[in-house]
Amino acid sequence: MQQLFQVNLRGIIELLSNHLYSGPHVFVRELLQNAVDAITARRDVLGLPSDVEAAVRIAVQHGDALPRIVFEDDGIGLTEAEIHQFLATLGESSKRRVGERGRAGESDLIGQFGIGLLACFLVSDEIVVRTRSRREIDAPCVEWRGRQDGTYSVAIVNDDSLAGGTRVSLAARDDRSEWFQANKVRELLEHFGALLRCPVYFGPERINREPPWRAQRGDRDEFEQAVLELGRSCFDVVPMDWVPLRAQTGNVDGIAYVLPFAPNLAEPRRHRVYLKGMLVSDKSTDIVPSWAFFVQCVVDATQLRPTASREALYEDELLEAAREELGLCIRAWLMHLAKNDPRRLTNLIGVHHRAIKALAADDDDVLSLFADFLPFETTRGTLSFAEIREQGSSIEHATSLDAFRQMAPVATAQGKLLVNTGYSFDQDVLTRACALHSLSLNELDATTLSEELDDLSPADQENTQAFLTLAQEALERFGCDVALKEFRPEELPAFYATSRDVDFRRQLTRTREKTKGIWSSVLGSIAGPPLDAQRPILCLNHRNPLMRRLARLDDHEAVPHALELLYVHALLLGHQPLRAIEQQLMPKAILGFIEWGLAVQSAGRLQ
Amino acid sequence: MSSADEARELQERARDCAQHSAERVDMLDRAARLADSAADARLGYEIRDDLIEAAVFAGEPQRAMVAFAWCLALCDESPEEFPESNLHWKYKWMAQSIADFPEVSREQVFALLDDMQARFQRRGVGENAVLKLRALAAEALGDVAELERYFSAWNGASRDELSDCNACDISQQIGLLTRLGRDDEAIDKMQHLLDSRQRCLEVPAMTYGMIQFALLRKHDLAKALAYHRVGYPQLKQLRKDGVPHIGEHLALLAVANEHGRGLRILRDGMPLAADHAVGFPRLRFLVGAQVLLQRASTRQETATLTVPPAFGGDGKNDKRDLASVAALFADRARALAAAFDRRNGNAGISGWTEERLALATLELSPLPSAP
Numbered sequence: 001m002q003q004l005f006q007v008n009l010r011g012i013i014e015l016l017s018n019h020l021y022s023g024p025h026v027f028v029r030e031l032l033q034n035a036v037d038a039i040t041a042r043r044d045v046l047g048l049p050s051d052v053e054a055a056v057r058i059a060v061q062h063g064d065a066l067p068r069i070v071f072e073d074d075g076i077g078l079t080e081a082e083i084h085q086f087l088a089t090l091g092e093s094s095k096r097r098v099g100e101r102g103r104a105g106e107s108d109l110i111g112q113f114g115i116g117l118l119a120c121f122l123v124s125d126e127i128v129v130r131t132r133s134r135r136e137i138d139a140p141c142v143e144w145r146g147r148q149d150g151t152y153s154v155a156i157v158n159d160d161s162l163a164g165g166t167r168v169s170l171a172a173r174d175d176r177s178e179w180f181q182a183n184k185v186r187e188l189l190e191h192f193g194a195l196l197r198c199p200v201y202f203g204p205e206r207i208n209r210e211p212p213w214r215a216q217r218g219d220r221d222e223f224e225q226a227v228l229e230l231g232r233s234c235f236d237v238v239p240m241d242w243v244p245l246r247a248q249t250g251n252v253d254g255i256a257y258v259l260p261f262a263p264n265l266a267e268p269r270r271h272r273v274y275l276k277g278m279l280v281s282d283k284s285t286d287i288v289p290s291w292a293f294f295v296q297c298v299v300d301a302t303q304l305r306p307t308a309s310r311e312a313l314y315e316d317e318l319l320e321a322a323r324e325e326l327g328l329c330i331r332a333w334l335m336h337l338a339k340n341d342p343r344r345l346t347n348l349i350g351v352h353h354r355a356i357k358a359l360a361a362d363d364d365d366v367l368s369l370f371a372d373f374l375p376f377e378t379t380r381g382t383l384s385f386a387e388i389r390e391q392g393s394s395i396e397h398a399t400s401l402d403a404f405r406q407m408a409p410v411a412t413a414q415g416k417l418l419v420n421t422g423y424s425f426d427q428d429v430l431t432r433a434c435a436l437h438s439l440s441l442n443e444l445d446a447t448t449l450s451e452e453l454d455d456l457s458p459a460d461q462e463n464t465q466a467f468l469t470l471a472q473e474a475l476e477r478f479g480c481d482v483a484l485k486e487f488r489p490e491e492l493p494a495f496y497a498t499s500r501d502v503d504f505r506r507q508l509t510r511t512r513e514k515t516k517g518i519w520s521s522v523l524g525s526i527a528g529p530p531l532d533a534q535r536p537i538l539c540l541n542h543r544n545p546l547m548r549r550l551a552r553l554d555d556h557e558a559v560p561h562a563l564e565l566l567y568v569h570a571l572l573l574g575h576q577p578l579r580a581i582e583q584q585l586m587p588k589a590i591l592g593f594i595e596w597g598l599a600v601q602s603a604g605r606l607q
Numbered sequence: 608m609s610s611a612d613e614a615r616e617l618q619e620r621a622r623d624c625a626q627h628s629a630e631r632v633d634m635l636d637r638a639a640r641l642a643d644s645a646a647d648a649r650l651g652y653e654i655r656d657d658l659i660e661a662a663v664f665a666g667e668p669q670r671a672m673v674a675f676a677w678c679l680a681l682c683d684e685s686p687e688e689f690p691e692s693n694l695h696w697k698y699k700w701m702a703q704s705i706a707d708f709p710e711v712s713r714e715q716v717f718a719l720l721d722d723m724q725a726r727f728q729r730r731g732v733g734e735n736a737v738l739k740l741r742a743l744a745a746e747a748l749g750d751v752a753e754l755e756r757y758f759s760a761w762n763g764a765s766r767d768e769l770s771d772c773n774a775c776d777i778s779q780q781i782g783l784l785t786r787l788g789r790d791d792e793a794i795d796k797m798q799h800l801l802d803s804r805q806r807c808l809e810v811p812a813m814t815y816g817m818i819q820f821a822l823l824r825k826h827d828l829a830k831a832l833a834y835h836r837v838g839y840p841q842l843k844q845l846r847k848d849g850v851p852h853i854g855e856h857l858a859l860l861a862v863a864n865e866h867g868r869g870l871r872i873l874r875d876g877m878p879l880a881a882d883h884a885v886g887f888p889r890l891r892f893l894v895g896a897q898v899l900l901q902r903a904s905t906r907q908e909t910a911t912l913t914v915p916p917a918f919g920g921d922g923k924n925d926k927r928d929l930a931s932v933a934a935l936f937a938d939r940a941r942a943l944a945a946a947f948d949r950r951n952g953n954a955g956i957s958g959w960t961e962e963r964l965a966l967a968t969l970e971l972s973p974l975p976s977a978p
Binding site: 264265266289290307312315316317320400401402422423424500503504507508510511512514515516517518519520521522523525526528572575576577 | 610622623624625626628629630633634636637639640641643644669670672673674676677679680681683705708710711712715718719722801804833836837840844884
């Protein structure tokens with residue numbers, strides 16, 4: 001005996017629209033999926049001769065009432081018993097994850113059909129399904145009408161227009177009629193179904209096409225045309241190059257398009273992922289490894305798992321393995337380019353060197369292939385690693401942009417080549433590249449640079465000892481050391497040697513001057529022990545004529561004033577904002593120096 | 608170009624740098640100094656606003672705190688011009704790392720949390736965010752009883768505009784449940800987190816590491832390895848900010864006898880961990896590394912490692928065999944744990960450390976060979 005029961009459609013619809021699907025447009029995908037599943041079932045169960053086209057046909061009808069959408073498929077159709085079966089499943093929906101598809105078994109297919117239909121209630125108040133099963137000879141045409149309020153009817157009807165398969169018809173809900181506009185429907189069909197295997201027609205127009213990897217291979221040019229056409233329709237970009245993708249895990253095929261511009265590293269690329277020809281996401285970020293940020297991909301997989309809403313891929317070991325394999329495709333292509341097409345490679349590197357460095361930082365094989373081509377910023381302009389290697393067996397680098405800027409003039413004047421590795425990946429890549437070629441790589445920061453500068457001759461050291469002692473005392477209260485060295489360029493009287501740590505401590509000290517209460521004390525604690533701390537060094541240049549003269553003084557007034565001024569001047573040159581005590585220094589030191597000068601002149605004591 | 612202009616340009620360029628990168632922090636640091644040279648308080652504030660976030664996600668909490676303190680001082684000084692509410696969310700990040708510094712005293716930790724709480728109360732929000740942070744602080748303060756207390760209180764307090772996102776909350780719950788030994792709950796929550804696909808910038812990347820210890824205690828090596836395989840590549844992208852959780856992956860690989868992979872990950876992570884300025888993240892890394900080295904050396908792995916100065920090595924040419932590095936790391940871990948104990952006035956962190964070091968002798972039955 002048949003039992004009719006009230007299905008809590010209301011609750012399930014609420015669940016779908018608020019918690020599962022990202023928007024009402026999903027109904028198009030659900031109806032498409034139902035149709036595709038039905039055709040697949042027909043092929044699997046009954047066989048589909050190659051001269052028979054089993055298609056999905058969609059049309060929008062405008063009468064005098066609200067518009068209707070009709071989805072018709074040449075699939076396997078449903079029997080009356082199967083209709084009651086999907087109703088029973090609807091009633092059970094709370095017990096299983098709503099919208100979960102892809103499980104084996106025909107009874108599940110029936111169940112999925114029902115759940116797929118529910119998405120239509122997002123845009124419509126009444127669904128009319130007419131279906132005729134192909135499993136039985138002379139199967140009747142059964143009509144099911146379901147309403148938003150949970151009532152429905154099932155009846156056998158006469159409809160010769162339906163030879164076999166299913167027709168779903170929806171009338172627009174008043175407030176959702178925008179989803180029934182012809183161009184909107186067409187857009188959605190294309191969005192979701194562009195790569196579906198069975199033909200999809202909107203009116204007379206076929207919506208989908210075979211992707212290049214599935215199409216009959218013509219000549220290479222045709223294939224390339226198809227690839228570029230696909231790229232154009234997916235990403236609206238003319239790629240610089242492209243890479244065919246193939247992964248056994250997940251049975252993935254696709255194309256990676258090389259972007260014609262250097263992308264923003266902060267934003268991940270968004271790829272298009274299809275599952276058995278149906279769009280899963282056009283915002284996927286995890287189908288290729290993160291170092292592949294210079295490509296944008298379209299892929300179609302048959303064996304990866306989607307999430308419950310089918311709008312993303314499930315993050316599991318299958319996806320991880322597929323991702324690795326796809327990464328290997330791109331990597332292999334790069335290697336091929338390096339070996340066989342240096343011109344194309346140079347173009348690529350010119351735009352995408354950051355991406356290649358990101359890859360090389362982690363992967364020794366890629367590194368060994370590309371290292372020589374990779375560009376770095378140096379004191380002699382942008383040089384490739386090959387050019388850097390030619391300069392000598394020992395390479396020096398500055399690990400921050402600041403340090404590089406600070407040391408560049410001194411390094412240049414000394415005839416040293418300094419590489420700027422302050423950019424992401426540069427340090428890693430250079431380190432590994434040097435290791436590969438057995439080159440020694442030395443990090444230079446200003447404090448180590450000052451150690452490398454030449455000491456004075458023993459005679460000069462003796463003559464300047466008094467001065468140096470006074471100078472060191474003068475700057476003690478600023479926590480700054482003083483060194484007297486000889487270096488080029490002569491024109492540079494002094495430089496303020498700092499490092500990342502020194503700058504940080506300075507920033508911390510300055511900040512403490514501004515804070516009160518708990519934050520002041522916390523900053524004091526996190527600063528670390530003062531004994532361990534590096535100190536900045538004011539490096540005076542004995543090659544500079546003025547400094548040489550200054551260094552002969554041992555005047556207890558002149559020397560401190562001079563040092564204070566030199567110190568503040570060096571800070572300002574280095575764009576270092578002043579601490580409170582340093583700001584107070586300026587007027588005092590200038591005036592003091594003027595006074596001293598006047599006193600000296602009047603006493604005739606100038607040397 | 609004036610200093611202010613150059614500062615603005617650097618601020619723009621910083622936005623294009625990779626997330627979690629030191630490069631972004633350096634650029635903003637420099638930009639802040641330029642803004643200060645130009646005596647532009649507003650520009651200095653805005654740049655530091657960016658810098659706080661960049662530094663937090665680059666694993667540089669010290670720099671974040673310095674920038675934050677500056678901004679907060681400005682807010683207190685000129686509340687009309689610099690509304691404090693803008694910093695409240697960032698105050699939570701500060702509160703989350705404060706107890707991780709063993710140099711910061713208990714009193715300072717509580718004073719900071721109290722200050723934050725007072726400001727939140729003046730704003731009119733509830734206790735949810737503060738209770739969570741007190742629970743997290745209790746972990747680094749070695750106080751399990753307080754941790755339990757605040758954990759329950761946090762779960763009972765209703766969420767508001769200053770509460771973390773769901774993904775972060777669930778992730779931290781998993782971490783704390785693991786700390787409390789409530790392994791089944793932690794593992795279930797992890798499953799729920801993954802099923803519901805909730806994510807944010809660092810979740811579930813961090814969580815795949817946080818759950819490892821619970822899985823090892825339950826002897827679920829298969830799941831632990833599965834989570835490792837998916838989670839470690841995600842964690843790696845967080846660079847220095849991921850350091851505390853690298854250790855958890857290393858411990859797992861040690862117990863699973865996958866020494867080769869473990870040593871590769873250790874070599875990659877060591878420079879980052881050595882450069883990390885904060886005690887608790889370094890300790891987390893050290894314990895995991897020690898377990899790996901201990902087991903690898905007792906199983907006759909003959910590799911050598913270069914130990915960075917920050918971990919007691921001499922630098923470039925100081926290559927040591929695994930057994931001696933294992934011994935070195937054990938000493939350093941215990942010394943760091945002892946520093947925490949002194950700060951905490953209890954033996955909580957030492958106990959935690961010994962529990963993890965003991966993984967070196969955990970024998971689980973071998974997995975069936977891969978399908």
